[in-house]
Amino acid sequence: MPEPVVIAFSAMAAKQYMGGLYVASTSGTSFYIDPDIPETKKIKKIFSHSIQGIDFIAGSTKKPLPLEEQKTINRTTIIELQALNPYQNQETKFTVKAIITELHIHQGWFYNACPRCYRQIKQSGTSWWCDNHGHLTTMPISWYKINARIEDSTGGMNIVMFGKTVQSLINKPCSILTIQEGYTDPAVIPPILNQLKSMSKIFVIQFRPRGAFIDAVVIKSFDDDVQPLSLPAPTTIPSTETISSITSFDPKTPQVEGKKTAKRQLTFTKPVSGEEKPRSEEKLKKIKHE
Structure with missing residues (x-):
């Protein structure tokens, strides 16, 4: 050694x-x-007797999915999602195209979180306690927690959104609202949160346990940038359609210089009223060529 x-x-x-x-x-x-x-x-x-070699952890060779695949992976509807057993599908991520119809802000919109694991912490005397990291040596951070309801054409369901998921929707960190703008009471709703209502997104949802319950948690959202197909404007058919044709000649037949040729024009006229039977009128016009 x-x-x-x-x-x-x-x-x-x-x-x-x-x-x-x-x-x-x-x-x-x-x-x-x-x-x-x-x-x-x-x-x-x-x-000298307790040195162990450094174990190098191989980096993940798995490439992230392309953006379009992330938007459509395990695409489902709300009624199909509600029919699943959430306890048996905790490892699966689903995508749902839906709209936020309700905000359940009466349950609060943020909490004091551990700056290392973002779990909710409790005050213990003059300090804060995290179940994962014990007594905190730093101040807690403000972390979004929004309970809401989403709906699609098949039904509706309750969801929960945390931290940066909410931040990506309103483009403002939670700490800005609590520290700089003074919204320190979870019962007082900042007006900017009302922007969440009526948002139509592609939501990535995962089932996560919370004590004896399990929540449908939105872990990411995407804009639905698929535009509907634009159909061409209908073609207006005129009441009278004129078809012109020029008579063709057999190339094997020699043309005599000075011989006159004919040009024929066909005009089809539609009936003026429903009582008249369809008829066609052919007008022949001969144009002499010098």
């Missing part, structure tokens, strides 16, 4: 990010490989 290498850094700055600590370099940072100090030997002795 190769001897471990000790690297020492100086003039580093401790910073916070997403609730955790990390060190960053500064303009005065220097690093030393196996510095000639007593601590180097101690560190090498500690790690």
